[in-house]
Amino acid sequence: MLDWVLDLLFPPQCPACGRYTERRDTWCDSCFAGLVKPHRLPLDAEMYSLFDGGVWALGVYEAGLRDMLRQLKYDGKKGLLPGLHRYMAAGLRQLPLAAGNGRQEGLRCNKSRADGDVSRENVLAVPVPLHPDRLKERGFNQSELLFREPLAALDIPLQGALVRCRATTPQFGLTAAERRGNLQGAFALAEEATAAGDALNGKKVILVDDIMTTGATLQECALVLKEAGAASLMGIVAASGRK
Numbered sequence: 001m002l003d004w005v006l007d008l009l010f011p012p013q014c015p016a017c018g019r020y021t022e023r024r025d026t027w028c029d030s031c032f033a034g035l036v037k038p039h040r041l042p043l044d045a046e047m048y049s050l051f052d053g054g055v056w057a058l059g060v061y062e063a064g065l066r067d068m069l070r071q072l073k074y075d076g077k078k079g080l081l082p083g084l085h086r087y088m089a090a091g092l093r094q095l096p097l098a099a100g101n102g103r104q105e106g107l108r109c110n111k112s113r114a115d116g117d118v119s120r121e122n123v124l125a126v127p128v129p130l131h132p133d134r135l136k137e138r139g140f141n142q143s144e145l146l147f148r149e150p151l152a153a154l155d156i157p158l159q160g161a162l163v164r165c166r167a168t169t170p171q172f173g174l175t176a177a178e179r180r181g182n183l184q185g186a187f188a189l190a191e192e193a194t195a196a197g198d199a200l201n202g203k204k205v206i207l208v209d210d211i212m213t214t215g216a217t218l219q220e221c222a223l224v225l226k227e228a229g230a231a232s233l234m235g236i237v238a239a240s241g242r243k
C-alpha cells in the first residue's frame with residue numbers, strides 16, 4: 001500500500017502514548033526524550049571484575065520500548081528499526097565510548113605516549129550470538145540489527161567474534177545458579193576470530209545485547225572474550241528491567 005494512503009487510513013501514532021506523530025513506528029518527541037536513559041547497571045563482584053568498563057543499559061525495558069523490542073525480535077518487524085536506531089544512537093552518544101567524552105569510566109582509548117594519537121582503532125563491538133538453529137529460524141540476530149548501524153556512525157565496527165555452540169533451554173523461570181549452569185560452555189570464539197589468532201588481543205571490546213536480565217549470558221560471553229585476550233570489556237544493552 002502507498003505510504004500516504006496508509007497514513008491517511010491509519011495515521012502514525014506514538015507507541016508509548018498513542019498521540020499522533022509525523023513518522024510511523026517511532027515515538028513522539030516528549031516520549032522519546034523520556035525514553036533515552038543510559039544508566040550503569042549494578043554488578044556483582046565477578047561481573048565487575050570482568051567488565052571494567054561497566055555494563056550499561058540505554059533505557060528501561062518497559063512500556064513502548066519493550067513492545068518495540070519484542071516485536072522486532074519475535075515478529076521480525078524490521079520496519080521498527082529506524083525508530084529503534086534513533087533511540088540507540090541517542091543513548092550511545094551519551095556513553096563513554098572513547099576518549100574525549102568527558103567521563104571518567106568506560107572504554108577510554110588511552111593516549112598513546114609514542115605518538116599522542118587518540119583513536120577508536122582498538123575498539124570493537126561483539127554481539128551476543130544466537131545458536132545457529134535459532135538464527136536460521138529467526139533469520140537475524142536482533143542485537144546485531146539494533147547495534148550495527150548506530151555503532152558504525154561512531155566508527156565502531158561490529159564483529160561476530162562469538163558463536164553459541166550449544167543450544168540452551170530458555171533462561172526464563174530458572175534460578176540464578178541454574179542460569180549459570182545452563183550457559184556454561186555455551187559460547188566460544190568464532191572460527192574467523194580463532195583463525196585470525198590475535199583478533200581480540202589487546203582490544204577494547206564492547207559486548208552488545210538487546211536486553212539484560214540477570215547478566216548470566218553477558219558473563220559467559222565475557223569469559224570467552226577475556227580468554228581470547230580482550231584488554232578491556234564494556235557491556236551495552238538496548239534496555240534492561242533494572243533501573
Ligand SMILES: [Zn+2]
Binds near residue numbers: 014
Ligand atoms: Zn508519545
